[in-house]
Amino acid sequence: MKPASLENFKNLREENMVAMRAAQEKGIKVIGFYCTYCPREIIMTAGAIPVGLCGTRETPIAAAERDLPRNLCPLVKSSYGFAITEQCPFFLISDLIIGETTCDGKKKMFELLQDKGMKPVYVMHLPQVPDQSASHRLWYEELQRLKEYLEMTLSVEITDDALREAMQVINEESKALQRLFDLNKAKPALISGVDLMNVSFQIGFQADRRSGIDLLNSLADEIEEKAREGYTVGDLSTLRILLTGTPVGVGSEKVITLVEECGGLVVAMENCGGYKTVELRTDIDAHPDPLYLLAEKYMKIPCSVMTPNHRRLELLKRMIHDFQIDGVIDLTWQACHTYNIESYFVSKLVKDELGLPFLHLETDYSQSDLETLRVRIEAFLEMI
């Protein structure tokens, strides 16, 4: 029987909607953002609630295509579509939107969102080369600019001490998430990919981070407890799949679902909502300036928008070892150029260097290729 604590995450999104509305009535602002590069610590220190708006559902894509090209990635179209159709309650209650110049699609989409004038849209300028001192300086200045913008817009003061406190909270959250992901280092695994994805997706809407951390730790506690009593997900023969590539969330989880319907198990996800960021902590004592530490932390996110993106390959290699992976699926949303091209290097690592089975899937949010995907995934699992 599944861990009972999973139930706590089921309606988290709806519960948080209520919590955010209540907070807003007390004058607390809600700030929507679209990417893990957005430094949530600064938003929290400004006394506001950060909430991820990154679109993971197909519903509003048709509306988005009235303004945006069809051959754009579904994530960008979904995010924009949710905004302009006012279908996303979290966009609707957001007092302010923060965008980031991550990929070409998002970067230009934010211009349209600004043009629509529905909400104030503030865009952070992300450098593209991670290991360059000029990039760090530019990004540091961007964090400073955001801090000053929020201080001015929300009439607050963001102190270093308060920033350090928020950094501590986010550290705890990452630690709790990593603890949950790391349960699957056990063989057989302890949590399914679908459940993992669900938990990490739902927690993204958490208004009160500390209670979110408690929820994550309670779930991990319960699973560990059950594991001591012999609980596993799958058995020793279950194929252990690592999912990497573009971000996945509720509504865009079809590949995870298919793998698990076909008898495999997505024991680890390197994607955005997955392991990609959970190891990133700020060592609060390492530098007197918390913004410096934050800039350093966020520039370490191994996203394919960075060039070169060696950190992703290092992380994948480590994860493949630690999670005892049998095969890797690299997922690309259609027209996501950076992940699509970077798949060349992921394939080289997995197939050529590590000699493991590798499957690159390119799809979108529609259900039209579900059976084709199922056949390909089945064949992949059989091949392992």
Next chain:
Amino acid sequence: MKPASLENFKNLREENMVAMRAAQEKGIKVIGFYCTYCPREIIMTAGAIPVGLCGTRETPIAAAERDLPRNLCPLVKSSYGFAITEQCPFFLISDLIIGETTCDGKKKMFELLQDKGMKPVYVMHLPQVPDQSASHRLWYEELQRLKEYLEMTLSVEITDDALREAMQVINEESKALQRLFDLNKAKPALISGVDLMNVSFQIGFQADRRSGIDLLNSLADEIEEKAREGYTVGDLSTLRILLTGTPVGVGSEKVITLVEECGGLVVAMENCGGYKTVELRTDIDAHPDPLYLLAEKYMKIPCSVMTPNHRRLELLKRMIHDFQIDGVIDLTWQACHTYNIESYFVSKLVKDELGLPFLHLETDYSQSDLETLRVRIEAFLEMI
């Protein structure tokens, strides 16, 4: 009868191939680059010959698709394909390749090119927000980094005086190109779009810039002379079309050809090889540091990779007025997200603000949609 001087440009590419080979035998290096953001002045001051390698032909795309995703822009695939198939003599003789993190496709493609190890590939980090002091600083540092890299790699010293001299030459070249483009401010026009594109494309391969400037000026002289004798291209009723959007060159000129086959005239091109850069000069006395001036100049290129890209809209508005434009065609290479999305704003300017006919075309380098394009262009011209 067409101006005789046009003949001078016909075999320029081949002649320059011979000239570059001869120069190389004397120890002069050839440096291939892919984008107008590449500061040619620095390469010239390093005693090397800069040559644009940006792919405009379909031939090598199939080979490129063995490594790159199919749904990538044809320009990136063509550039990469030419490199790996060794079909481009200019790539072959290049001693060094300079890339720039302009769009997602190019940025990641350069990683593959580096991985192939055929040539040393040096990548410049381009910021994405043009009017930000942090961007200027980062870009200035990138020019400095390139200067130091070339000094070290080519064992040369790049002095400020020599840089200023190269800047003067490139200023002259831009002036000569602009003079040619500006001939079409006359009504009726004085040079066809196909000829304009050809001249500006061919001149890009010029090893000796000063003789290239002479060629451009001789052509303009001759056309002005002929114009005094009543020479025109088309007549007062010929529809005057402005072409904007993605770069066009020999091999990817199908839209220009079609417009002129259908009886219209592309009197002005705002694209990369067109008017986009010809007004950009460096006022050499404006700052003691030539690199500072160069950084400032190149950041002003109104490319859609920048966000926001107001300068393009300002330029388009001015060009539509100055060239007495009857209709605007906005060309997007398939999967070029930045130009494709930015078309939203071009359409708003042309249709809503200026009340002019507007046509957005999305295509690639293949000839498969030639008849569909012809029908759409014909209908567009009829509608004007």
